[in-house]
Amino acid sequence: MMIKQIIGNRKQGIRFSIYLFTYLLIFLSSCTEEIDIRLKSSDKRLVVDGGIGMEPGVHTVILSTTVDYFATNAEIPYVSDAYVTITEFNEAMQATGRLFRLLENPTKKGHYETEPDVFGKQGHTYRLNISNVNVGKETHYTADAFFPYIAEQIDSVRAVWWTNLLWAGILGGLQDTARGRNGWNIELFADDPEGENYYIFITYKNGIPLNDTLTRFLLLDNTLIDQNMIGLRGIPIEFISDSSWAAAKEGDTLGLEIRAISKDYYRYINEFRTVYGGSNPMFGGAPANVRGNVSGGAIGYFWAHGNRKAFDVADRSKRPTVFGGGFWPPPNPPKQIIPR
């Protein structure tokens, strides 16, 4: 699977090694114990979570407030009765006149929803306006989100059966599906337009997304890569191991969703993951808040992006795609020692 990912994020390899060493060290010499710590009480801040996509439908923005750190098992304090709108601007940042009002769902507190026919457009900027809230220092919050261009980036995918995969899945995506050595690999056939591009990949099985959360998306970018890897034909993107919870069988429909996101949202997701995962004691820096795009010290993000999907039926008779001039079946390559 994630060969692409490793190459794209070589640093993660370094980090992974560091983590392993730290855990080794801790394993060898230390103990853990729950302790009582009195934490400072935090000022309430607005939490914004939502966005606008390209498919016509209901788009939701969820408003809540922060709680004291040890108070997370209480009810989530959603914010009601806010006045929420989204305004569209063109590339020159002129209002296009499209304005969507988001109304609170009467059955779901704090969930503000558009009409069911609303959609965002590539290259436009969407401004979220929230007013009539009484949280924190402000009563009015805004957030701007640029809707990145998304070309016809997915042509198709292929789900192929792999056996005896020696190394798999240390880094990301469906981490816990990668324990075994046999499974389905989803190959991507796509284009990666010129310039810096940032992507989210989500894997589907029989129409159900397997990793559609901030912490489990597969994140890729093309900034570190010299060659255009995403544009490679048949690059394996996701591996669904046969011995994992997500194990698929012949005849299942497997697929990928690709989302082209802004650089800022990509950064946000990375920071979110760092904060969510907790920092490593020996290597992490001072913890810091995830920087969102909402004004007035609010937490969270308002995003705008489009997506494409492609599916394939799992079929064991299919051969993995050969790319880059290699051949099948491969000879056993001699072990190569990396020169010092």
Added chain:
Amino acid sequence: MIKRFFIFCFFAATGLFSTVFAQRNFTLSGTIKDQSNGEILIGASVLVRDGKGGITGTVTNVYGFYSISLPSGNYSLTFSFIGYESHEKTISLTQNITLSLELTPASTVLSEVVITEERGNQRITRNEMSAVRMNIQTIRQIPTLMGEVDVIKAIQLLPGVMATSEGGSGFSVRGGAPDQNLILLDEATVYNAAHALGFFSVFNNDAIKDVTIYKGDIPVQFGGRLSSVLDVRMNDGNTKRLEATGGIGILSSRLTVEGPIFKDKTSFLVAGRRTYFDLFLPLSNNAMARNVRLFFYDLNGKIVHRFSDKSRLYFSVYNGLDVFGTRLGEYMQFDYGNTTLTARWNYLFSPKLFSNLTAVFSKYDYTMGAEIGNMRFKWLAGLSDYGGKMDFTYFLDPKNTVRFGASSVYHVYRPGFSDFYIGGATGWFSDSVSVGQRMELPDNHALENAIYLGNDQTIDDRFSLKYGIRLSSFSNIGRDTVYYYDEDFNVIDIVGYPKGRFFHTHWGFEPRIGATYVINEATSIKGNYSRTVQYVQLAQTSTGGNPLDMWFPANPNIKPQKADMYALGLFRNFQDNKWETSLEFYYKDIFNCIDFKDHSDVIMNRQLYGEIRQGRGKAYGMEVMIKRPSGTLNGWVSYTLSRSERTISAINEGRTYLAPFDRTHNLSIVANYQFSERHSFSANWVFYTGNAVTFPSGAAFLGGNWIPVYTYRNDSRMPNYHRLDVSYTLKSRPNPNRRWSYDWNFGLFNAYGRKNPWVINFKQERGTDRKFAEMTYLFGVIPSVTFNFKF
């Protein structure tokens, strides 16, 4: 700055005038050594009485040399050094006299007779503050982790010096960062003084003679770091007879062999230490532990050759390495270590002019490699220094000692190179299309130069002054690629510089002034101002410390850090110098103080300079030390009350925040009780305020997860830290007819088993939304046994 320069000129002129009008003087000089093994004695005191009530004196320098100019006449001299019988001599000074002599170690340290009034008083009268010299005997008495005698752990018990993490070798001096300490081993910089991720330091105590830490009042010959200089000197090797010293402990074994090659001319020393923790791991019933490789070693070597009384040559070498790895299906390895080489030549141009020429080489590097399946990955990084120094001490007259010299160091920084390779792994790559990625950050080169001139001047019996200036420069040399940033740290330009081009130079002007006023024989007051400049720093965002040191130089993007330190001290001895006390206050102003922005990425980042923010720093505090240097019960109590803060506009919304090494209270009690000639008991207790850390204050529900919300950087504290260590030493029966001796040392580290958190993580209970704090602590009660021998 100009004003300061004029003040300096004024003092310099005063110094010169005093010589012009002086009467005819002669020089008394020589070297003081240990009679038993020929080791030179550093800091031995020479006291001169003129018979008319006038007393003057000096101390030996780091090469055991002293020189004092006196008007012709008759003098009675007393040579003394702690732990040695003092030696009296009367001379008639009618010409220059060379008087080298050897002091006999005191037969027993129990005898308080050897503690002479003169020696004890030296601390009061000496025109030096904020410096502590510790000899290795004192350090050996302190109980330690796993019985490993550790120079740095001993230093951490002094006022104003604190460990930056539990059990770690990193230390913070007067609120500074660990990379602001210049650690020198025989004049070569040791870039990473830690073994085993910091739990042990690289100094093998059998090879070390003397350790001095300058927390402030940094002498003009040192520079390049803001906070402190830790000057560690190796033994020269026994010039009288072949001798072996060693020890067997639960963690490591040591062996040192030293002796004369040509009697009284050439001596050598070879010392080794290796841990053998890893040898027991295969016995573990845990598969992971069985496959771990984990050890470190140190090798020290030295050769000293004496051409004549005037000329001596020293070669020192140090090499140490940590090996850390595992073979558990996959393979991983992580090695890191230092190498230093020093060649020094002492030459006495005249009894008044002592010179030392030094060539140094120093290297620190690490390799990290992994092979998991057919993914292979390797990362190399490090740095090397090639340098030369010239240092002169001119004993101008009884009232003036002038020190001047120059140094030049060529630095090569290798921020990293990683190789990444995947091939064959997945069954469909062939080698011809295997994916190999090589990421290399280019080397940086720099030349750091300095010249300095200083004078130590005695104005009268009570008042003495010290003033000096150090001029330094730091030039970046191509080949290099420099990213230039705008105010928001977006790259606006990338400029490549050709090989050998000096493309940027920073300058440093470092005045240092000090004064001592002796109120009476037992009391003095001292004041000091010093400016220090630091051109290289460590890219490290954590406080825990790790071996992945990446030093990066000042360049067009980063200004050198500068510190102005003001210190004032009151020194008083009690009961005929049996008790020494000091009270020091310091205030430090730091300019261009460095920190990393939120969510910074310092590993293998081409645009590392874009992650750095600079601002102001401030540190101030009070240090108290009460010491009983010898006697049946000896030891000290040190207490520090301090604060260290930073204000950097791009960090923490521009608000002032506490430096990670800020600790309000820091108390150490070190005691050694010698209840008979053979039995002694030592204990130390430390207490300090927990580190300033960033803990979450709130939580936000986002994307189906609770994530922590923070208020300000370092606005919380770890719990207070305290720990007691004890040890008991049993020595062999003293027998003058026997060459060998031994001792047993039994120790308990963390004797009452305090669980001091090393780190606190915040976690969420599985399956619920309940959050809780979990601490990781490293040590329970750790017993140790060490057997030391000498023959």
